[in-house]
Structures are given as structure tokens and as C-alpha cells.
Amino acid sequence: MPGPSAPNLRLEPVSVLSDGGGHEGRLVFSDDDLVAVFARVSAEENAGSLRRTGGWFLEAGFGPCSILMTSRPSVFPTLEEALAWVRERLDTGLPSS
Template sequence: MVKPMEPSVCLKPVAVNTGSGGQDGLLVFFADQLVAVLVRLEGTHDPNTTLQGQWFLEAGFGPCQAWNKGQVFATQDEAVAWVRDQVLQQGDDGP
């Protein structure tokens, strides 16, 4: 039996105006739907420099609406894995 292919994650780099200037950001698409906006944290605007370079879930849509929980990820790969997990869990749970 052939397993159906999992939809792919597509990342589009963008500059995000977070109120303190433009920051590196990523639009995260899953199966051609926008599911998250990630922002790379900069130490110059964040007094907690331990977060510098990490990725923050600025906005989440659909299964990634957990953005209000202050999701921060050490790496871009970790953030994308979290997004993928959220979307796939929703698919397992149904609509």
C-alpha cells in the first residue's frame, strides 16, 4: 500500500514591522495555506538577550493559533517542525 504524500511546508522570507523596526520574518505555508508568521528575535530590542536569534510565533492561523502562549523556538527548523506537528494533529483530530 502506498502512503499518500504529506503536503509540504513552504517558507517565504519577509520583513515584519513589529513596532520596533523591520525584523527578519517568515511566512509559513502548509498545503498552500498560510498557517504562521515567525519573527527572528533581535537582542537590540529585547532586554532578554538569551532570546536573540530565536524564532517567535508572531501570529498563528488555524491549527497554529497557539501564538498567544508566547511560543519561542531555538531554531527555524524547530519552529517549522512545531508548525507541521500542529497541522498534522488537527488533521488527525478532524475539523
């Protein structure tokens, strides 16, 4: 029997109203399930970070990507790194209760 396959991620562009303005965003689906919402932030908006660069901020996460299931990540420098984090969380799955 084959092992589990890598999550099939699908992105949909969306505008995310955050910090008083609209931001470029992405809804991230694993098959038909919404697992994360990322918003693009500028270097100025990420000024609290040591890196002080723009990137993709996790606005909301669901299931294994929920902030209740993992520590909230910092801003991801690229969308590809954000998606790699989502894949890692989905591969890890929900912890046993």
C-alpha cells in the same frame, strides 16, 4: 488506502514590523494555506526568557497554529524547531467541536 501525508511546508521571506523596527520574518504556508508568521528576535528582545537567546517568535498563527487552538509557544531557538512545531500542530489538526 494510504494514510495522511506530512504537511508540505513552504517558506517565504518577509519583513515583519514589530517592536518599532523591521525584523527578518518567514511566512509559512501548508500547500496554499498561510499557517504561521515567524519573526527573528535577538537575545535582547527575548530577555524575558530564561534562555535569553535569540530565535524565532510566532507573531501569528492560523488554523491549528492559532493561539486560540494551542498555548502560545516561547521563542523557538531555530527556524527548524519552529517548523517542527508547525508540522506537529498540522498533524494534530483542529480539535472536534
